[in-house]
Amino acid sequence: MRKYTIRRIFMAVVTLLVVACLTFILMNAIPGNPWLSEKAPSQATIDALNAKYGLDQPVPVQMVKYLGNILHGDFGTSIKMQKNRAVLSIIMEMFPVSAKIGSIALLWAVLVGVPLGCLAAFKRGTWVDSLLRIVCTLGISMPGFVVATILLHTLCGGISGVKVFPALFDGSAKSYVLPCLALGFYPMCYLSRQTRTAMLDSINQEYIKTAKAKGLKNNKIIFKHALRNALIPVITYLGPQIAFTLCGGLVVERVFSIPGLGRYFIQSIQNRDYPVIMGTTIFLATFIIIMNLVVDLCYKLVDPRINLSNGGH
Numbered sequence: 001m002r003k004y005t006i007r008r009i010f011m012a013v014v015t016l017l018v019v020a021c022l023t024f025i026l027m028n029a030i031p032g033n034p035w036l037s038e039k040a041p042s043q044a045t046i047d048a049l050n051a052k053y054g055l056d057q058p059v060p061v062q063m064v065k066y067l068g069n070i071l072h073g074d075f076g077t078s079i080k081m082q083k084n085r086a087v088l089s090i091i092m093e094m095f096p097v098s099a100k101i102g103s104i105a106l107l108w109a110v111l112v113g114v115p116l117g118c119l120a121a122f123k124r125g126t127w128v129d130s131l132l133r134i135v136c137t138l139g140i141s142m143p144g145f146v147v148a149t150i151l152l153h154t155l156c157g158g159i160s161g162v163k164v165f166p167a168l169f170d171g172s173a174k175s176y177v178l179p180c181l182a183l184g185f186y187p188m189c190y191l192s193r194q195t196r197t198a199m200l201d202s203i204n205q206e207y208i209k210t211a212k213a214k215g216l217k218n219n220k221i222i223f224k225h226a227l228r229n230a231l232i233p234v235i236t237y238l239g240p241q242i243a244f245t246l247c248g249g250l251v252v253e254r255v256f257s258i259p260g261l262g263r264y265f266i267q268s269i270q271n272r273d274y275p276v277i278m279g280t281t282i283f284l285a286t287f288i289i290i291m292n293l294v295v296d297l298c299y300k301l302v303d304p305r306i307n308l309s310n311g312g313h
Contacts, residue, residue, distance in 0.1 A: 008296075012289045019285045020070065020278070024063045027277055034080045034272040053079050055274075066278065075282070076275035081268060087279035091261065095283075098253065098260035101176060102246035105184030106238075113188040114234065117195025118227060121203060132192065139189030148182040148255040169258040179256045183249040187241055194237060198230035205229075239295035243287040 033055070035046050050056040054065065069076065075087040082090060120132040139147075152158065155178065156167040169175045202208060203226055253263035261280065268276035
């Protein structure tokens with residue numbers, strides 16, 4: 001386990017380095033600069049701003065300096081959206097809002113999606129299975145902004161006399177409901193389909209047939225024996241999905257005007273605030289790497305037969 005952990009940490013560092021370099025290069029390859037707007041400043045002003053923030057230097061020099069600063073925990077300061085404010089401070093302010101909404105969305109997605117997948121597998125071939133498959137297919141097919149728009153239209157005054165929830169996020173308990181529903185709908189449908197497929201595979205295994213022959217109740221067979229092995233692909237999906245959801249549903253936050261990290265990330269791209277773009281990208285990549293490591297460790301908890309030192313076999 002120690003060798004495995006050390007190897008994963010080394011791979012994580014290399015991955016973050018590659019992500020940082022690629023993001024930096026691609027970001028600077030886009031035509032334009034942060035100072036362009038409707039009222040463009042003079043060339044002298046642009047040159048002064050570039051010199052102030054080090055943007056007048058060659059891209060390789062900028063990248064080396066930036067990577068060196070990261071090693072010291074310095075992600076730079078915002079150059080446009082919140083001028084001279086530390087990027088790490090901005091992320092720490094925005095992330096809790098996104099994390100709270102993402103946590104609630106994932107919680108209901110797992111609590112609803114996994115049981116529905118088990119139900120669909122157990123009722124295979126019935127109208128219940130068909131209905132659940134139709135709903136899940138629709139949920140996977142619809143983009144997040146479509147789900148959010150439908151919820152806004154039907155429950156926020158789009159239909160005359162029906163205004164149950166506020167259209168814009170204001171921090172109240174009610175304003176969390178629709179964003180969490182919209183953000184968790186896709187993971188719920190995907191988890192349900194994955195659980196159904198994995199459960200059908202587990203149900204046809206010999207140990208399940210043996211359990212049935214022994215006279216065990218269906219509930220015990222499903223939740224104690226079959227579901228435990230069926231959770232492995234579910235856990236695989238949840239790893240990166242947790243990172244993406246907790247760091248902010250980019251489109252959902254935009255639709256509901258949520259002051260979270262996802263919405264701010266989109267704004268930083270539109271405004272070409274390079275340090276904020278870099279800091280947010282590296283933060284998300286780090287979170288994904290951590291969650292993938294957690295997923296691998298959860299494999300061992302779910303199935304003790306998995307040997308992580310041999311690549312998970």
